[in-house]
Amino acid sequence: MAIDPVCKMKVDPEKAAVKAEYQGQTYYFCAPGCKVAFEKKPKKYLEEADEGEGHHHHGR
Ligand SMILES: [Zn+2]
Structure with a gap:
């Protein structure tokens, strides 16, 4: 997946x-809107992904 x-x-x-x-990688999206958002700021999304899981566990 x-x-x-x-x-x-x-x-x-x-x-x-x-x-x-993007940069030789193929990325898949659930909807056209996500692709548009990605193409506007690919770095934003890739850097966030890169940053790791650690930042998303505040909720407990
Ligand atoms: Zn999506």
């Missing part, structure tokens, strides 16, 4: 409605 870098949903590459190539 691929991860939609915008909303972090799991996306099946076989069924993905939308995909985009």
Whole structure:
């Protein structure tokens, strides 16, 4: 499974409605809106993903 870098949903590459190539990588999206957001600021989403899981566990 691929991860939609915008909303972090799991996306099946076989069924993905939308995909985009960026720096030689193919990214899959759950919806056209996510692709648009990604293409506006790809670095934002990729850096956030890169930063790791550690920042998303504040809620407990
Ligand atoms: Zn999405």
